Amino acid sequence: xxxxxxxxxxxxxxxxxxxxxxxxxxxxxxxxxxxxxxxxxxxxxxxxxxxxxxxxxxxxxxxxxxxxxxxxxxxxxxxxxxxxxxxxxxxxxxxxxxxxxxxxxxxxxxxxxxxxxxxxxxxxxxxxxxxxxxxxxxxxxxxxxxxxxxxxxxxxxxxxxxxxxxxxxxxxxxxxxxxxxxxxxxxxxxxxxxxxxxxxxxxxxxxxxxxxxxxxxxxxxxxxxxxxxxxxxxxxxxxxxxxxxxxxxxxxxxxxxxxxxxxxxxxxxxxxxxxxxxxxxxxxxxxxxxxxxxxxxxxxxxxxxxxxxxxxxxxxxxxxxxxxxxxxxxxxxxxxxxxxxxxxxxxxxxxxxxx
Amino acid sequence: xxxxxxxxxxxxxxxxxxxxxxxxxxxxxxxxxxxxxxxxxxxxxxxxxxxxxxxxxxxxxxxxxxxxxxxxxxxxxxxxxxxxxxxxxxxxxxxxxxxxxxxxxxxxxxxxxxxxxxxxxxxxxxxxxxxxxxxxxxxxxxxxxxxxxxxxxxxxxxxxxxxxxxxxxxxxxxxxxxxxxxxxxxxxxxxxxxxxxxxxxxxxxxxxxxxxxxxxxxxxxxxxxxxxxxxxxxxxxxxxxxxxxxxxxxxxxxxxxxxxxxxxxxxxxxxxxxxxxxxxxxxxxxxxxxxxxxxxxxxxxxxxxxxxxxxxxxxxxxxxxxxxxxxxxxxxxxxxxxxxxxxxxxxxxxxxxxxxxxxxxxxxxxxxxxxxxxxxxxxxxxxxxxxxxxxxxxxxxxxxxxxxxxxxxxxxxxxxxxxxxxxxxxxxxxxxxxxxxxxxxxxxxxxxxxxxxxxxxxxxxxxxx
Numbered sequence: 001x002x003x004x005x006x007x008x009x010x011x012x013x014x015x016x017x018x019x020x021x022x023x024x025x026x027x028x029x030x031x032x033x034x035x036x037x038x039x040x041x042x043x044x045x046x047x048x049x050x051x052x053x054x055x056x057x058x059x060x061x062x063x064x065x066x067x068x069x070x071x072x073x074x075x076x077x078x079x080x081x082x083x084x085x086x087x088x089x090x091x092x093x094x095x096x097x098x099x100x101x102x103x104x105x106x107x108x109x110x111x112x113x114x115x116x117x118x119x120x121x122x123x124x125x126x127x128x129x130x131x132x133x134x135x136x137x138x139x140x141x142x143x144x145x146x147x148x149x150x151x152x153x154x155x156x157x158x159x160x161x162x163x164x165x166x167x168x169x170x171x172x173x174x175x176x177x178x179x180x181x182x183x184x185x186x187x188x189x190x191x192x193x194x195x196x197x198x199x200x201x202x203x204x205x206x207x208x209x210x211x212x213x214x215x216x217x218x219x220x221x222x223x224x225x226x227x228x229x230x231x232x233x234x235x236x237x238x239x240x241x242x243x244x245x246x247x248x249x250x251x252x253x254x255x256x257x258x259x260x261x262x263x264x265x266x267x268x269x270x271x272x273x274x275x276x277x278x279x280x281x282x283x284x285x286x287x288x289x290x291x292x293x294x295x296x297x298x299x300x301x302x303x304x305x306x307x308x309x310x311x312x313x314x315x316x317x318x319x320x321x322x323x324x325x326x327x328x329x330x331x332x333x334x335x336x337x338x339x340x341x342x343x344x345x346x347x348x349x350x351x352x353x354x355x
Numbered sequence: 356x357x358x359x360x361x362x363x364x365x366x367x368x369x370x371x372x373x374x375x376x377x378x379x380x381x382x383x384x385x386x387x388x389x390x391x392x393x394x395x396x397x398x399x400x401x402x403x404x405x406x407x408x409x410x411x412x413x414x415x416x417x418x419x420x421x422x423x424x425x426x427x428x429x430x431x432x433x434x435x436x437x438x439x440x441x442x443x444x445x446x447x448x449x450x451x452x453x454x455x456x457x458x459x460x461x462x463x464x465x466x467x468x469x470x471x472x473x474x475x476x477x478x479x480x481x482x483x484x485x486x487x488x489x490x491x492x493x494x495x496x497x498x499x500x501x502x503x504x505x506x507x508x509x510x511x512x513x514x515x516x517x518x519x520x521x522x523x524x525x526x527x528x529x530x531x532x533x534x535x536x537x538x539x540x541x542x543x544x545x546x547x548x549x550x551x552x553x554x555x556x557x558x559x560x561x562x563x564x565x566x567x568x569x570x571x572x573x574x575x576x577x578x579x580x581x582x583x584x585x586x587x588x589x590x591x592x593x594x595x596x597x598x599x600x601x602x603x604x605x606x607x608x609x610x611x612x613x614x615x616x617x618x619x620x621x622x623x624x625x626x627x628x629x630x631x632x633x634x635x636x637x638x639x640x641x642x643x644x645x646x647x648x649x650x651x652x653x654x655x656x657x658x659x660x661x662x663x664x665x666x667x668x669x670x671x672x673x674x675x676x677x678x679x680x681x682x683x684x685x686x687x688x689x690x691x692x693x694x695x696x697x698x699x700x701x702x703x704x705x706x707x708x709x710x711x712x713x714x715x716x717x718x719x720x721x722x723x724x725x726x727x728x729x730x731x732x733x734x735x736x737x738x739x740x741x742x743x744x745x746x747x748x749x750x751x752x753x754x755x756x757x758x759x760x761x762x763x764x765x766x767x768x769x770x771x772x773x774x775x776x777x778x779x780x781x782x783x784x785x786x787x788x789x790x791x792x793x794x795x796x797x798x799x800x801x802x803x804x805x806x807x808x809x810x811x812x813x814x815x816x817x818x819x820x
Contacts, residue, residue, distance in 0.1 A: 107444070108444045108445060108446075108482075109444075109482050110444065110481075110482035110483055110484065125441070129441075129442070130442045130444075131442075197431055329434075329435070329438045329441075330434055330437060330438050330443075330444070330445045331431050331434035331435045331438055333434065333445065334429040334430075334431050334434050337427075337429045337458050337459070338458050339426070339427040339428075339429075339449075339457060339458040340427060340428050340429045340458070343426055343427065343428045344428065
């Protein structure tokens with residue numbers, strides 16, 4: 001890491017003055033100038049280690065700017081941003097979250113600052129809403145398997161393959177397939193919800209996962225590591241960027257983009273209405289959408305190379321129609337509706353009685 | 356101000372039409388724009404209201420009851436329907452039978468007024484932006500849940516406004532195009548309308564100054580008035596020019612003989628040595644010059660009559676006044692005291708449309724003739740017979756011989772009466788006056804020993820003024 005990178009992890013008490021004590025960020029790191037002319041607060045759900053290089057790249061052409069990167073869990077980030085908005089309190093200058101449904105809701109509640117430029121206008125309609133919310137990454141939801149323990153003929157290419165693997169009563173995969181616990185993971189819930197919208201397969205899959213004693217657990221990193229170590233054989237709906245990042249260090253896992261359809265998540269970026277440093281936030285957004293920013297995001301695997309071939313956006317083994325971007329539309333608010341969520345989770349609980 | 360009025364009065368026809376069209380376009384455009392905007396708003400409102408209603412109904416129908424509790428899984432389709440207004444924020448609230456919020460935004464409050472909620476829609480605001488809401492109620496009559504669940508779904512109005520503006524803009528494009536078409540069309544129309552005027556003006560300016568022939572009247576009806584007036588004017592001019600020509604040639608002709616006679620007498624006088632004969636010649640010279648003076652008087656009178664006949668204004672004249680005036684002037688009593696002159700007029704006015712001095716002149720001439728050629732007593736008078744009104748002079752003579760009368764009639768018709776010197780110009784003047792005012796000169800024997808010269812006109816309608 002660079003010399004400019006001053007502070008590594010800081011505990012909550014180090015910045016009590018700025019953050020309401022009710023919330024707790026997971027990590028804070030400060031990038032950029034030591035005696036900054038401007039400070040710029042970035043709150044994100046993305047791991048600092050993943051997104052940090054992008055921020056450094058951004059700062060390399062902007063001396064005098066300091067970025068305070070706060071890493072949050074998506075639910076906390078949503079709650080905090082909403083509170084900032086309602087209380088008209090200065091908080092983050094930029095919020096980036098994988099909980100895009102939460103971001104859509106924040107925009108719906110008039111918490112966002114509107115901005116448009118040539119670069120934002122180039123985004124496809126599905127990746128921006130109201131010029132207040134922009135999708136900056138492309139990360140597929142993938143299946144991860146253990147290369148040693150899953151024979152080549154068993155590697156599921158589609159959800160139907162996975163169903164077939166789980167169907168036999170004596171299947172060796174019983175209890176060895178993992179997916180997010182959607183009650184704990186906002187991202188897992190979002191994927192499950194999108195799955196439910198996307199195809200009727202999901203009902204059968206959910207039932208099948210439940211019947212075969214599949215495990216729902218937390219957190220991409222944990223799930224992927226467990227697959228690599230052979231605790232689980234297959235993980236369903238894991239975020240591709242993390243899986244690929246892990247694969248670069250540990251090639252015991254294999255990655256499959258389901259060819260029936262692959263959900264593609266674009267982390268959403270919003271400039272809060274209450275941001276103190278909107279100009280820097282706008283610069284940051286334009287940077288992320290510019291060729292240099294895109295390259296940095298690609299290097300960080302946040303714009304997944306899995307989705308691209310030499311020609312462009314076409315997946316390696318996927319037809320473009322199999323890619324289902326989770327578009328930034330108000331329809332995502334349904335996912336956040338309390339009663340709907342309750343109903344959805346009740347059904348989930350019925351099939352996953354718990355580990 | 357007067358300057359401005361003057362300018363307005365001389366404003367060209369094209370400019371008038373242009374101003375008219377401009378006003379029409381501006382006011383029409385304004386009205387159509389307002390109407391288009393109102394229509395656009397209404398269209399956008401009804402279109403997006405249907406979306407709202409559809410979404411609300413969709414959500415309402417997704418409500419079910421489970422264990423006595425309403426259970427809702429919001430249909431994504433409803434929100435996708437609402438997302439057809441891509442940039443509008445969505446607010447929703449589902450209100451349970453007890454008035455509590457089951458889910459959605461607590462901030463959304465139903466209007467309390469009866470009238471505010473028309474047809475299930477109301478206007479409100481959503482996080483600071485104006486918004487439109489639809490309300491759909493669903494009644495449940497289950498064993499465990501009895502009551503009404505209300506679904507409120509709303510949306511900010513950006514898409515509506517955009518649509519309204521879009522409709523307005525398109526209407527304005529059409530309006531602008533039709534306005535342009537109107538302008539072009541009116542330019543063409545104005546050109547074609549002004550064409551006859553230009554042709555007339557061109558014809559007039561190209562005309563020879565002495566050419567007083569009538570203009571072609573095959574022109575549009577409106578301009579025909581002008582052409583007719585112009586033609587009338589030119590005809591009058593022509594007539595006056597002709598009269599003038601005649602007068603001049605007549606004058607020259609009539610003066611030639613007396614002047615030649617005078618010169619002959621003067622020559623004789625010079626050559627004559629005898630004093631007694633010289634005196635006689637002087638006497639003759641005096642008579643000749645006196646008659647030359649009378650002739651000149653008459654010629655001037657004729658010129659006056661001709662001039663007035665064309666130029667004087669017609670007014671109501673009582674012929675009795677004319678007769679009375681001429682009678683009272685009484686020149687004849689002085690000149691010819693042996694003649695007995697009587698006035699004969701009635702009680703009823705005898706009104707014609709004519710010119711008083713002309714009539715007087717004519718009557719005087721007729722009286723002169725009567726005194727000169729006729730026999731005493733002479734009566735002058737005015738009378739009305741049916742729809743003819745006349746003024747006349749009657750003497751007790753026999754009048755001219757029949758052949759002479761017939762010849763006189765012919766000459767009147769030929770308009771050469773004035774050329775004959777024997778009867779002087781009296782009849783010619785009377786004739787001219789009669790013709791000028793649409794009447795006639797009648798010479799007739801009214802009895803064994805009475806001869807009457809009368810000017811007959813169409814009587815004016817029973818007059819009160």
